[in-house]
Structure formats: C-alpha cells, structure tokens
Amino acid sequence: MKTIASCVEELLITQPFLEEALFRNIINFSALSEELQEPISQMLRKPVKTGAIMMALRRYSPPAHLRKSRQLQAILKELGDITVRSNLVDYTFQNSDTLIESHAKVLEHFNPKAFYGFSRGIYESNIVVSKSEEPKVLEGFKTENQIGYQDNLSAISIRLPVNNSKISGLYYQIFKRFAWEGIALYEVISTTNEFTVLVENHLVDQAFSAIKNLNLS
Known part of the structure; x- marks a missing residue:
C-alpha cells in the first residue's frame, strides 16, 4: 500500500538533483511540498495536504552516497592528473x-x-x-x-x-x-x-x- 512517504521517496529517486538539494538544505520544504502535492495526490488517488508532504520530506532518509558526502569530497580532492x-x-x-x-x-x-x-x-x-x-x-x-x-x-x-x-x-x-x-x-x-x-x-x-x-x- 502506497503512503505519502513512499510517494515522496519514489519522486525524489527519479530526480537526483532535487534529492541532493534537499539533503544539503538548500531547498524550501514548503515550496517543494506544494510542487509535489499534485503528483502525490494523483499517485494516491486522493487529496493530500502539503503539511503531510512536508513532514515526509523532513523524515526522508537520503541514500548512502549522499549521507557519505564528506567521504566523497575527500576522494574528489585526491583525483589525479x-x-x-x-x-x-x-x-x-x-x-x-x-x-x-x-x-x-x-x-x-x-x-x-x-x-x-x-x-x-x-x-x-x-x-x-x-x-x-x-x-x-x-x-x-x-x-x-x-x-x-x-x-x-x-x-x-x-x-x-x-x-x-x-x-x-x-x-x-x-x-x-x-x-x-x-x-x-x-x-x-x-x-x-x-x-x-x-x-x-x-x-x-x-x-x-x-x-x-x-x-x-
């Protein structure tokens, strides 16, 4: 059974740039919630409130490569010739x-x-x-x-x-x-x-x- 959280995850996975911006806290949760309201409502086939979407966004756990961004940055600084x-x-x-x-x-x-x-x-x-x-x-x-x-x-x-x-x-x-x-x-x-x-x-x-x-x- 689909939930708001699973819909949020599905949409973010298909938009990696958006996912990274969310992880880096450079995106407005309220504005993003409004942007996702229509597609999530269509996915669940019922109206969804932006507040519920915002809560799901704040609870979203980013993939491992984003959680380990510091380790990645260290590797990138070691790139060779x-x-x-x-x-x-x-x-x-x-x-x-x-x-x-x-x-x-x-x-x-x-x-x-x-x-x-x-x-x-x-x-x-x-x-x-x-x-x-x-x-x-x-x-x-x-x-x-x-x-x-x-x-x-x-x-x-x-x-x-x-x-x-x-x-x-x-x-x-x-x-x-x-x-x-x-x-x-x-x-x-x-x-x-x-x-x-x-x-x-x-x-x-x-x-x-x-x-x-x-x-x-």
Missing part, C-alpha cells in the same frame, strides 16, 4: 567470429604513442584511435560490418584514487557535473583506476573545466 588527447576517431563494428582476428591485425603495426581504446559489448565493439592510425583500422577491419563512425573527438582522462571502487556515488558525482554543465558525452571508457570520457571537439574545454572543478565542489 587530467590528460587531454584530441584528433580522435571512433569506429563501431558489429561483433563477429572474426572480429578479434581483425583487431589483432591492427595491433601488429599500431603506433604505441597513439591513442587507443577498445571495448567489446554483447552485440558491438568500439575502437577509438588517433586520426593518424585510421588507415590501419580501415585495413584491419575491412571484412567487418562497420555500423558507426565519429570523428572530431577528444578524450579527457583522469586518474582515480586507488580505493575508488570502494566509494559509492563517485561516478554519480562525475556524471552529475557533466549533466549540470549540459555536456553530452559521446562515449565513456573506464579501467580500475582511470576514467576517460569522449566528447566532440567543441565541448572539450567545457568538459575539462567540469572535471577540473570536481575537487572544488
């Missing part, structure tokens, strides 16, 4: 029985100083390389089914603290920053202690500033 690589291209190929062999052909003559990233999904695989290595990719994958291509990309890589995998909410903070800045990410590449985002060239300065300012939040 930020590296930017430009003039990149991204290819998407349909997975096949021969894709690994084609990939191996590319790596045989690949410039070790060039940018390289490869990720394999269930149905497709991506390879991101420096523009200079494009002819090698085209030759190596010439028998594969290419289903996507994007050029004029830049990669921004950041070193993460070694204990980052134990901290919940870290990636949420990173993606939240991009969302707030209105930055669309073309692709994300992640290893255990390194995080890389691909953006179109015209967004690279804005994206760099967003990441750089993470430890100032």
Whole structure:
C-alpha cells in the first residue's frame, strides 16, 4: 500500500538533483511540498495536504552516497592528473567470429604513442584511435560490418584514487557535473583506476573545466 512517504521517496529517486538539494538544505520544504502535492495526490488517488508532504520530506532518509558526502569530497580532492588527447576517431563494428582476428591485425603495426581504446559489448565493439592510425583500422577491419563512425573527438582522462571502487556515488558525482554543465558525452571508457570520457571537439574545454572543478565542489 502506497503512503505519502513512499510517494515522496519514489519522486525524489527519479530526480537526483532535487534529492541532493534537499539533503544539503538548500531547498524550501514548503515550496517543494506544494510542487509535489499534485503528483502525490494523483499517485494516491486522493487529496493530500502539503503539511503531510512536508513532514515526509523532513523524515526522508537520503541514500548512502549522499549521507557519505564528506567521504566523497575527500576522494574528489585526491583525483589525479587530467590528460587531454584530441584528433580522435571512433569506429563501431558489429561483433563477429572474426572480429578479434581483425583487431589483432591492427595491433601488429599500431603506433604505441597513439591513442587507443577498445571495448567489446554483447552485440558491438568500439575502437577509438588517433586520426593518424585510421588507415590501419580501415585495413584491419575491412571484412567487418562497420555500423558507426565519429570523428572530431577528444578524450579527457583522469586518474582515480586507488580505493575508488570502494566509494559509492563517485561516478554519480562525475556524471552529475557533466549533466549540470549540459555536456553530452559521446562515449565513456573506464579501467580500475582511470576514467576517460569522449566528447566532440567543441565541448572539450567545457568538459575539462567540469572535471577540473570536481575537487572544488
């Protein structure tokens, strides 16, 4: 059976920015209660008073990553070097029985100083390389089914603290920053202690500033 408290929780979970603002006490409970009155009344199929909603908001328990915000802030201040690589291209190929062999052909003559990233999904695989290595990719994958291509990309890589995998909410903070800045990410590449985002060239300065300012939040 739904209650006002469960409705409040359901609505806040779907709006993480609102949830964080509530946790940080930078939002007006009365105004928010009035904003939520109509959707909660619809969810419960009966009129609901704003006072009851306000009480539920004050009793709301935020998720763990918000309760541990101090720990998160400490981790963000330990973020390592930020590296930017430009003039990149991204290819998407349909997975096949021969894709690994084609990939191996590319790596045989690949410039070790060039940018390289490869990720394999269930149905497709991506390879991101420096523009200079494009002819090698085209030759190596010439028998594969290419289903996507994007050029004029830049990669921004950041070193993460070694204990980052134990901290919940870290990636949420990173993606939240991009969302707030209105930055669309073309692709994300992640290893255990390194995080890389691909953006179109015209967004690279804005994206760099967003990441750089993470430890100032």
